[in-house]
Amino acid sequence: MSLPNYEPAGELKIGQVGIANLKIRTLDIAALAEEMRQRVSRAPKMFERAAVILDFGGLTQLPSAVQARELVEALRGAGALPVGLAYGSSENDALAVELGLPLLAKFRAQYERAGGEVDIAPPPAAKPAAAEKPQKAAPVAAPSAGEPGLMQVASVRSGQQLYAEQRDLTVVGTVGAGAEVIADGSIHIYGALRGRALAGAQGMENARIFCRDFHAELVAIAGTYMVADDFPRELIGRAVQIRLEKGKLDIAALD
Structure with a gap:
């Protein structure tokens, strides 16, 4: 007898300015739609008609265009609004074109002004430094000491x-x-x-x-x-x- 699977089919994270990134871990359309429906029912102000980016990076194989369309419609029926796909491979790019959806970053590098609604405090000016050898950029921007x-x-x-x-x-x-x-x-x-x-x-x-x-x-x-x-x-x-x-x-x- 197989053990029940308690792992969620999709991991939802909150991104900048109200956009959520839904990383698909299991291409179970019914389970993904039900999870989203539960999220909407528990926090309707947060998730009802929420803009969602679909991230297929957690799958070993991309869904077909037919499967992806079914997922988009199922999520819409659950109360969310898929607005694009997260960046990925060239095949992912082709899938986005076939679906008629844009490719978007999972999380934008920084918040963008939207009609002045978001108050962005600029970071402190960097101190001038002597020329150094090029270094790889850090993957995560974090507050510097001091x-x-x-x-x-x-x-x-x-x-x-x-x-x-x-x-x-x-x-x-x-x-x-x-x-x-x-x-x-x-x-x-x-x-x-x-x-x-x-x-x-x-x-x-x-x-x-x-x-x-x-x-x-x-x-x-x-x-x-x-x-x-x-x-x-x-x-x-x-x-x-x-x-x-x-x-x-x-x-x-x-x-």
Whole structure:
């Protein structure tokens, strides 16, 4: 008798400016659609009609155009909106052309301004340095030692987005419901967190989130997220720290 498979068919991570990356691990269209339907039902404000990038990089073989179209329609029926494919091989490029979908990066290198809705704090100016031998670029942008973090003294109100590029973010006030704070480093919130907080936005897995009064809608570190329905009830309203531990978010009390 075969053992039940508890591994999810698709791993969903939250990317920049509300775009999610769905890495397909098992081409089980029914299972993928059901998982998405459950995500939408648990957090409709987050996932209903959410823009999703399909990433077939976790499969040993690309789906056919017919299978890919079936998956797109199934996800639409579950409440999500597939908007493109993640970059991959030349065959992946050809599949995108056949589907009439664009190729998009899994996660953009940095946040882009969209009608002024996203407040991007520029990174500190780099100090001039002597000429050195060329070095390979680091795969993940992370705050450099000694760089000051971005401090937000006023509260972040509903509908606002604040992004600290290549550094930590400190919010002295409250992050209101419907607001979103994002940092390439860690996030420190001295008031209540009632909206969304996304740390390690460019893949920094050792980033953390700290807050004094935990009532979040969603938290994420390096794309791995957790929504309000999944938070431990006993930690609501308490001071907590959130970190990524073995690929999963760990929320622990600080008081």
